[in-house]
Amino acid sequence: MRHFSGGFATLLYKELLRFWKVSFQTVAAPVLTALLYLLIFSHVLEEHVQVYGSIRYTAFLVPGLVMMSVLQNAFANSSSSLIQSKVTGNIVFVLLPPISYREFFAAYVLAAAIRGIVVGLGVLLVTVWFVQLPYRNPLWILAFALAGGAILGALGVIAGIWADKFDQLAAFQNFLIMPLTFLSGVFYSIHSLPAFWQEVSRFNPVFYMIDGFRYGFFGVSDVSPWTSLAVVGGCFVVLTGFTLWLLKIGYKLRA
Amino acid sequence: MIPAIRVEQVAKRFGPVQALAGVDLVVEQGEFFGLLGPNGAGKTTLISALAGLVRPDSGRLEVMGRDVVQDYRAARRLLGVVPQELVFDPFFTVRETLEIQSGYFGIRNNDAWIDEIIDNLDLRAKAHVNMRALSGGMKRRVLVAQALVHRPPVIVLDEPTAGVDVELRQGLWQFVRRLNRDGHTVVLTTHYLEEAESLCGRIAMLKQGRIVALDTTDNLLRSFSGHSLRVRLAPGGRLPPSLLARLSEEKDGFHAFRLDSFQEVTSILDALRATGCNIEDMEFGKPDLEEVFVSVMQKETA
Ligand SMILES: Nc1ncnc2c1ncn2[C@@H]1O[C@H](COP(=O)(O)OP(=O)(O)OP(=O)(O)O)[C@@H](O)[C@H]1O
Ligand SMILES: [Mg+2]
Helix, strand or coil: CCCCCCCHHHHHHHHHCCCCHHHHHHHHHHHHHHHHHHHHHHHHHHHCCCCCEEEEEEEHHHHHHHHHHHHHHHHHHHHHHHHHHHCCCCCCCHEEECCCHHHHHHHHHHHHHHHHHHHHHHHHHCCCCCCCCCCHHHHHHCCCCCCHHHHHHHHHHHHHHHCCCHHHHHHHHHHHHHHHHHHHCCCCCCHHHHHHHHHHHCHCCCCCCCHHHHHHHHHHCCCCHHHHHHHHHHHHHHHHHHHHHHHHCCEEEEE | CCCCCCEEEEEEEEEEEEEEEEEEECCCCCEEEEEECCCCHHHHHHHHHHHHHCCCCCCEEEECCEEECCCCCCHCCCCEECCCCCCCCCCCCCHHHHHHHHCCCCCCCCHHHHHHHHHHHCCCHCCCHHHHHCCCCHHHHHHHHHHHCCCCCHHHHCCCCCCCCHHHHHHHHHHHHHHHHHCCEEEEEEEHHHHHHHHHCCEEEEEECEEEEEEEEHHHHHHHEEEEEEEECCCCCCCCCCHHCCCCEEEEEEEEEEEECHHHHHHHHHHHCCCCEEEEEEECCCCCCHHCCCCCCCHCCC
16 A cells, blocks of 8 residues: 555554554543533433333433444544644654655544544443443444544544634534534434424434434434434545545645 | 756736846755845745745746746755744644654654754754744754755755844754755845855845846856955045046045055056155955946946
């Protein structure tokens, strides 16, 4: 592979080292956040809600929280790394070497997905004490975690390149990423929503990531996992294409 | 021999600013080359275009015969750039920074060379210190080190001595001179003209994105500056008409005469003695680059 010649491996390693060195903020903190959600929502709703007939609400909630953590942290990783490098100017260290735009993309996105999955594993680990999950189909779990992490990692690359200031990045996060993840069925099955909002949810790609991910645990879901995989795969292809194009023309990176 | 750097008709505009307005330049291998010009002249833009950080609107650039766009992998391996801005990655130590930079160029097991750079730039005591904790001058040294990790044959330093103390400056020049003696081509921008004068064999002066002077340092000094004799006369003394015609400058009570050869000193002094003038003070002026710089820039404004 001429295109992945050392520069890629090092950039990936650097991106992993970057979050690992501050893992208290980048891993422990989001795991704690997810745990708080779990404690509060399961306490309030456990007695009142049953999903898919027989599944306890807490069991239903955990995969949603795991996936939400994967997605949000994947986005946070690539976007914050890039904007920090741009604002401080040290992005030149990556732009001066013979690293192709494909290697650049692959390293940032893969590192983001890995950070997301590490946090997701952390959430799974701390919730072991609350609920036993069936893990019906681990391949689906892995596929959706990877694809979701990669998609949000790519979105993070776009946001990190586009934003000139930290508050622009925060706007991207607050007005796009947060609503998409919160309104995606993390906390509820969309079948419990009124018909109109069920329809609206079907336009949210994150809904398919979470639904497919949940299917891997329970073998039940709101839509077929194949449909979810198709939607998620389609999103990945489109976003990858767009991000690669931005990197190729050097948008906001090479003047 | 393939030139170390070839710049052909490179133009670059940032909105209303024409940062580069058709620059042509060839730097041969092994040269120590100076790129001078006032703030905003386009020096950094030219260097950035060479490094692929800026995409020129037109024209082309090559490093050791490799096109910086078409053949960017080869071109970037052949080039080491010390950026003007003092940038660093606060997540890493000095040594980690250098190892990572090495890896970006696909070089593993570069420890021996990294050690050598660290020693030469006097960074040994700071090797395992986080970048954040370094002083400005130390960070500058790391930037120089980073530009050298892949042993590039062509090294470009964009104001490497801004904000750097005398000791490091001398240490840095000693190191860079040695690299140059070992065959590396060195291109330097600086606002310290004495530095450029003593280091650079050839100099280009840039103004508003154009090269306005390009020659060997010696030729530039000869054509725009030179030796001069400056005399201050005792009160009441007046220059004879023969000398008035030769006067090149009058400043701080001194009369300055440009010398094309030292033989002229005798004739000037003879003429003064003939009119009975007493000399109160006398000094020689050496050619200097600052004078060249000022007159080149003024000429271009006119
Ligand atoms: N990214 C950019 N966006 C807009 N304008 C720019 C950009 N980079 C440079 N310029 C403008 O281009 C011109 C040339 O700038 P450049 O940095 O090349 O000058 P310089 O010769 O390096 O100056 P200095 O000695 O101050 O470093 C300036 O007018 C500058 O404002
Ligand atoms: Mg500059």
